[in-house]
Amino acid sequence: MSKEKLLMVGAGGFGRMVAEQAMIEYDCAFVDDGQPVGTDICGIPVVGSLADLPELRKEYGLLVVGIGNNRFRAQVYEKAKAFGYTFPNIVSPSAYISPYAKLGCGCVMLQNACVQNGASVGDGVLLNAGTEVHCDAAVGDYALIYTNSVIRTGATVGNYARIGSNCTICNHATVPDGADIPDCAAVH
Secondary structure: OOEEEEEOOOOOOHHHHHHHHHHHOOOEEEOOOOOOOOEOOEEEEEEEOHHHHHOOOOOOOOEEEEOOOOOHHHHHHHHHHHOOOOOOEEEEEOOEOOOOEEEEOOEEOOOOOOEEOOEOOOOOOOEEEOOEOOOOOOOOOOOOOOOOOEEEOOOHHHHHHOOOOOEEEOOEEEHHHHHHOOOOOEEE
16 A cells, blocks of 8 residues: 655755654655755655755655744745645654544644644644643744643643743743743743
8 A cells, every 4th residue: 555645845854843743644755945956864765845846846745844944934825825835743653642633734743742632733844852731721823842841731822933942931822922931931
């Protein structure tokens, strides 16, 4: 049985981590402006650059962006949407998503990430290894949450926010749109 084809945008460090998880379910190829076509990265071919997205749509219907820059990731998703791509979620086998949580499209959940009952995660969100989104918390579109950070019960993380590693967003706290929370911080 053949796997569906998935175009992965970004072959840098984060893109390679996403690809490791995506390869479990999909036949992957990279698009990266900094790598020549034909390059092999972790066993995955580079098939083009961002300028090639319209042409590549003929062969690939699915696309995921593995780039940490929130605004740039959102721009790529918007362009790809206009070309007719659809955006699956890439979820590590060790991650947990409650059946009573809401998950947008084009999200990435790496190893041991957890989204609990009643939580919501917007479109294009990147949840790194060990992150937790507790019950009734909300993470906005195109947010990035780094390793081992916790979004506690009822907390809200705004669109495009970046939460560093080992952070705690306390119960019912709010992180505004576009905020950049440094590593090891607590938001009350």
